[in-house]
Amino acid sequence: MKIAIVSPDKLRLDDIGQQLAAGAHAVQPAVGGAGDLLALAGREQPDLMLVDGCADSAGLAAVATLTSRHPHIAVVLLCAICTPDFLINAMRAGVREVLPAPLAQADLEAALARIGAKLRGAQAQSEGKVLAFIACKGGSGATFLATSLACQLAQTRSVLLVDLNLQFGDALAFVHDGRPASTLADVARAIGRLDASFLAASTVKVAPNFSILAAPDDHAQAVEISAAHVDAVLALAVRHYDYVVLDLGRPVTTLSIKALDRAYRIYPVLQAGLSSLRNAKKMLAIFKSLDYSADKIELIINRFERKGPIGVAEIERALGKFALHTVPNSYRQVTAAIDHGEPLTASARANPVLHGLAGLAEALMTRPQAAHAARDGAPARLFGRLLGRHSGESHVLP
Numbered sequence: 246m247k248i249a250i251v252s253p254d255k256l257r258l259d260d261i262g263q264q265l266a267a268g269a270h271a272v273q274p275a276v277g278g279a280g281d282l283l284a285l286a287g288r289e290q291p292d293l294m295l296v297d298g299c300a301d302s303a304g305l306a307a308v309a310t311l312t313s314r315h316p317h318i319a320v321v322l323l324c325a326i327c328t329p330d331f332l333i334n335a336m337r338a339g340v341r342e343v344l345p346a347p348l349a350q351a352d353l354e355a356a357l358a359r360i361g362a363k364l365r366g367a368q369a370q371s372e373g374k375v376l377a378f379i380a381c382k383g384g385s386g387a388t389f390l391a392t393s394l395a396c397q398l399a400q401t402r403s404v405l406l407v408d409l410n411l412q413f414g415d416a417l418a419f420v421h422d423g424r425p426a427s428t429l430a431d432v433a434r435a436i437g438r439l440d441a442s443f444l445a446a447s448t449v450k451v452a453p454n455f456s457i458l459a460a461p462d463d464h465a466q467a468v469e470i471s472a473a474h475v476d477a478v479l480a481l482a483v484r485h486y487d488y489v490v491l492d493l494g495r496p497v498t499t500l501s502i503k504a505l506d507r508a509y510r511i512y513p514v515l516q517a518g519l520s521s522l523r524n525a526k527k528m529l530a531i532f533k534s535l536d537y538s539a540d541k542i543e544l545i546i547n548r549f550e551r552k553g554p555i556g557v558a559e560i561e562r563a564l565g566k567f568a569l570h571t572v573p574n575s576y577r578q579v580t581a582a583i584d585h586g587e588p589l590t591a592s593a594r595a596n597p598v599l600h601g602l603a604g605l606a607e608a609l610m611t612r613p614q615a616a617h618a619a620r621d622g623a624p625a626r627l628f629g630r631l632l633g634r635h636s637g638e639s640h641v642l643p
Contacts, residue, residue: 246270247270247271247289247290248272249286251278251285252296252297252323253278253297261295261353264353273289279306279308280307282294283310292364293357293364295321297346305334308340320340321343322342322343322344323346323348324344327343373403374510375508378490378491378492379494379497379512380514381524381525385515385516385547390512390572391406392490393419396451397605398490401610402454403488404490405485406491407429407482407489408458409492409500409501411500414460414494416460420451421451423449430470434469439478444458444481444482472500476504479507502535505532505537510542511542513525513545515545516548517549517553522555522560544567544570549574550574
């Protein structure tokens with residue numbers, strides 16, 4: 246948990262900081278008072294603000310302004326004397342808890358445990374979905390499908406695409422002709438600064454609801470990005486975007502596993518050819534060894550020809566009974582869109598590939614939140630029709 250501490254007393258500030266040092270918290274102490282709360286909250290974006298010295302009407306007014314502008318920040322007040330009237334006014338100001346001062350370690354730990362549980366519960370209810378695209382074979386079209394689906398979802402939802410193909414990532418070029426000012430490598434180097442504002446500033450805004458965090462151009466920078474960096478970025482991203490789309494490189498590495506662990510759906514992308522099927526079978530075996538359930542994996546057969554030599558029945562016999570979706574072949578229009586660095590939506594609104602992606606987007610947005618909702622059948626049938634599927638005492642305030 247990220248905690249900001251505000252107190253006019255530096256000795257008390259240091260004492261509280263030492264009490265928090267034992268926990269796995271990022272602590273930002275600041276000497277100040279009521280007039281400093283709003284600026285500190287905007288700058289640090291903490292999960293919790295521990296405020297000492299705002300136990301008067303002016304202090305509560307400042308707290309009320311803070312909680313109205315930053316409702317996601319939990320505020321805890323330290324107060325030497327807590328009258329019933331003060332507790333009522335603190336509740337009206339949006340204070341989460343009032344703790345006695347001087348602060349006892351047991352009171353602090355109990356309050357942090359309660360607030361942490363509430364924050365985790367709220368985040369679990371509101372977190373965005375992570376959708377991971379991974380090619381079973383080079384040239385399968387995973388990047389095109391990832392960027393195109395992101396464009397579709399962004400028509401009504403907020404979307405961040407993270408390019409995790411760290412050596413050869415070019416997802417941005419599929420939908421934008423500019424160069425990124427920052428990349429994932431820049432975020433990793435400044436991971437201590439990571440917050441919602443820094444993440445947004447590091448992305449390229451492709452459309453009002455669609456941003457891309459680009460892969461680094463330099464391989465030397467790519468090797469500096471760790472699995473922990475990726476996990477931190479995704480943990481923050483799902484709190485601020487409805488969908489986080491991942492374009493993964495083909496190798497299943499420690500880094501990509503960390504990303505796949507967070508995925509709501511994994512979309513292995515393949516074509517109806519023997520070499521692609523062989524690779525898909527190996528990839529599915531890896532996913533099984535990682536204990537990913539079949540509900541988490543949905544195969545996409547790209548450039549599918551209904552009259553081709555390998556049909557859906559043959560693919561299912563080779564790979565097993567996974568949810569399977571087909572995207573029709575429209576090589577010329579898709580290639581033209583990629584070459585122009587623009588989404589397919591801008592150049593071919595009647596294209597059957599675009600209709601299929603719109604169906605995938607609609608199916609995702611109408612699915613129930615339950616982890617096993619894919620078993621219901623109704624979302625799968627909708628997907629199939631649209632995409633061509635064949636198979637001391639502290640005071641806790643309410």
